[in-house]
Amino acid sequence: MDKISLSFFLLCCLLAIGCCHGKRPWCVADTNGPPAPSDAQFQGFIDYACGIVDCSPIQPGGSCYNPNYLVRHADYALNLFYKSRGVCNTEIGTITSFDPSYTGCYYP
Numbered sequence: 462m463d464k465i466s467l468s469f470f471l472l473c474c475l476l477a478i479g480c481c482h483g484k485r486p487w488c489v490a491d492t493n494g495p496p497a498p499s500d501a502q503f504q505g506f507i508d509y510a511c512g513i514v515d516c517s518p519i520q521p522g523g524s525c526y527n528p529n530y531l532v533r534h535a536d537y538a539l540n541l542f543y544k545s546r547g548v549c550n551t552e553i554g555t556i557t558s559f560d561p562s563y564t565g566c567y568y569p
Contacts, residue, residue, distance in 0.1 A: 464478055464553075469558075472523045473497075476513055477539055484525035484558040485558070485560075486541070486543075486556050486557070486558060487540050487543070487556070487557050487558075487559070487560065487561055487568055488539045488540045488543035488550070488555070488556055489524075489536040489539060489540060489554060489555060489557055489561050490503060490532045490535040490536050490539060490553060490555075491551075491553060491554055491555040492532060492553055493555075494564060496554040500531055503531050503532065503534075503535040503553060503554050504531065504535075504551070506538060506539065507519075507535055507538045510538040510539070510541065510542040511538060511540065513546075514538070514541045514542055514545050515544070516537070516541065517562060518537065518566065519533075519534045519537045519538065524565055524566050525537050525565075525566035526565075535553065535554075536561050536568070537556040537568065539553070540561065540568050540569070541569065544569050545559070
């Protein structure tokens with residue numbers, strides 16, 4: 462039995478390393494619904510999160526302000542909140558392994 466347990470443990474470790482090596486999770490806006498969150502939900506979360514975390518990059522003149530799209534700003538606020546609090550708001554967001562960063566804008 463001990464050999465089976467050890468083998469299972471090693472198999473799980475190998476699968477975890479193979480599946481997720483080099484990938485970090487990000488929390489981003491879930492625009493695929495159903496139903497897709499409303500603009501009011503996104504804005505409400507941005508207002509809430511930015512009262513807790515530093516959202517200066519998505520403010521006018523910030524490195525992530527342009528393009529000035531609500532969903533992009535929600536992506537940034539969701540991810541920053543997720544990184545600081547360890548919780549992704551799954552009512553409007555989802556976890557992804559795709560890095561949402563773009564030229565001039567780094568998502569931590």
